Amino acid sequence: VATTDASIGVPRRADAARNRDRLVAAAREVFERDGYVRARITDISAAAGLAHGSFFSHFRGKDDVLAAVLGQIEDEMLHPGPSLASPGSNVVARIEAANRAYLEAYQRHASLMALLEQLATVDDAFLRIRLERTRAFVDRNARLIRDLQRDGHADPELDPDITAVAISSMVSRTAYATFVLGWKSVELDRLIDTLTRLWVNALRIPRAARRRANT
Amino acid sequence: VATTDASIGVPRRADAARNRDRLVAAAREVFERDGYVRARITDISAAAGLAHGSFFSHFRGKDDVLAAVLGQIEDEMLHPGPSLASPGSNVVARIEAANRAYLEAYQRHASLMALLEQLATVDDAFLRIRLERTRAFVDRNARLIRDLQRDGHADPELDPDITAVAISSMVSRTAYATFVLGWKSVELDRLIDTLTRLWVNALRIPRAARRRANT
């Protein structure tokens, strides 16, 4: 899986690049619809308007397109917006902004996120990738929590590592339930607001910060 | 999927029942190792020490053993422990007890839970079952939250439905991260304690209740 870069050299012909793009787009469509396992290369090629065999002019196999699709996803998803760690505004506002950015992206790419969830359970190679990414995110959170605790702005009895995982889990899994499983029709603002409030409450970030967040 | 009872009549002979059990056990092993999609009936039969064709004396196909395995899982998992709704002790203690029960079961059946997660992404039929189960759990939580809000014991500004999903997500996903993905080696007690504390904080359950919980 994990090779992000193109697998079969750089395309020489003008239309080759276009066909490669079509295949990636088609693969994404098919993956989202059928899941990685059941997706057939035939279908991908057909969806791209190409002959079956042409697929292999561009990719070595299913794993290989998957890599390309993931690369594309990365481009789309990884504009994390205002990082939590970014200074310059108050904590609650930053949390809210991060949640908003995350949830809006999740909603936009819901079917992709579903695919990612599936891949993580099916493909070990991909699971590892995702773990790395999550770990980075969680570590950032853990650092934030430690900082807040040190400054007396967060419940000092919370284990910062576990808390970081738990909070991330809460947000990401609620997004999954809402946008992928279609849990209930929820207004996005209400969702952001509630999750932010839960997050802030959970850490016991003091009144001062919260009030400012509401402003 | 998901019919608990035997699929091809009840076995008449004593050793037949034994072989059926072996097949279920083997299937579970193989499912846990290879995932539902990649599991091969051949491997299941072999793992059960039976000939390939014997599988079909007991099950109609992969879906069918899956049902049997799920039935077994249900038997193992569905000892729900102290329900949140059960009265008679203070709220925080009840939350902690529920968390403990849930996490201990999760740890014991970690590989099964991994399987369930995978099945939910791969098998629509099973996804629906899981949704039903989760919904029941979440609804119970939502009711609890509403009660607490009514009595002035929980942050009144939280949307109870979203909160219920978020809290459930937090606990279950953290369990998954810890026991399935092996996030970090975490002490169970510390995990329970942190999750309980986060939960209580998040709802802003008042000091009185919390202090009792610590006792």
Added chain:
Amino acid sequence: VATTDASIGVPRRADAARNRDRLVAAAREVFERDGYVRARITDISAAAGLAHGSFFSHFRGKDDVLAAVLGQIEDEMLHPGPSLASPGSNVVARIEAANRAYLEAYQRHASLMALLEQLATVDDAFLRIRLERTRAFVDRNARLIRDLQRDGHADPELDPDITAVAISSMVSRTAYATFVLGWKSVELDRLIDTLTRLWVNALRIPRAARRRANT
């Protein structure tokens, strides 16, 4: 195929003979319904109210029951009634009687005859049996024709062997078309009458004999 006698020794137990009979009856039913090729031993056993494996206490396999079924058929079918060769009455009356006997039997055992037809195309061994039987019948006819020709009672230019085959074919195939394929709803008497007339006409059996036949 062609072993008519019991294949696995003489039954010792009282109920054994009964079960054997049940199997033969069941086999016949299943053969008639599904055809020889698609008939499954499981179904035969089940139809006989016996366990699958019990079949093999009585027969070596499908071929073996087939033999038994055919034996039974023989008992039912081979009462050819007034043979053509039997003297003592006029020729036309004898032909009509033979036709009547044949067609009535055919009608009664239509589904069996269908089975026989099928077996003849599918099973070489059985084809040979049927050929032998038909040959006997045809030879008798050929002799009759020769006799009639010698006495000046039949068209002398007909090849007696070919004619014998052709006439037999005409009768048996018309019976098949009528009773098996359900060609048209035809009154039995009209059928007998027409076939007899065609037969007599074809041989050019003289007026004298024919008039007597109508009486």
Added chain:
Amino acid sequence: VATTDASIGVPRRADAARNRDRLVAAAREVFERDGYVRARITDISAAAGLAHGSFFSHFRGKDDVLAAVLGQIEDEMLHPGPSLASPGSNVVARIEAANRAYLEAYQRHASLMALLEQLATVDDAFLRIRLERTRAFVDRNARLIRDLQRDGHADPELDPDITAVAISSMVSRTAYATFVLGWKSVELDRLIDTLTRLWVNALRIPRAARRRANT
């Protein structure tokens, strides 16, 4: 069954069409040798000099090649020669010509005819096709007989429908006995002559017509 046209799209490449033809030829061979039921796709592919899986590039399954084979047969067989109904020569000559055409074709395609007979007993779909064809033929005969009766040239006491079936049966079944079962080594001319004579006799077509036929 029995769709004449290609089943999986028209082949685009020249050699593909060639392989398809090879498969049809091979299937025909194998069907003729082993019968439809026992024919194995593996054998067909092998006989065509192709890999097992290639079969499925061209046909969806056994039924599907069968259709192609039947289409081919149709092309070969359905040059019915001089129709009985065609005017312009005397009746007996026309009957003889029809018999000659039919029997010569039958002899040329004996193994195919055997296959057709078998298919009719095994495959309901094909049985229906054959019935349709035969019905057309028989109806034509019935009309001829009625015409002859009306003009006083045929035994008026014969039921024309039954007679049509009986006569057709006589010819086709005798052909089967001779060429498929190899009843006896018979000279073709003698066979034609005898069948024609029987046919004419059976209907009692008057001397005038017959004499001309002999000329």
Added chain:
DNA sequence: AATGAATGAGGTTTCATTCAT
């Protein structure tokens, strides 16, 4: 490169036959 047929490993399923109880 593009095409689409050819390949063949891999999996599923069926069912006659064997065999321990």
Added chain:
DNA sequence: TATGAATGAAACCTCATTCAT
């Protein structure tokens, strides 16, 4: 003998991958 599970040889079909044009 009766039973019904166990066995394993066939057969079918799918689909990723190769390859000639």
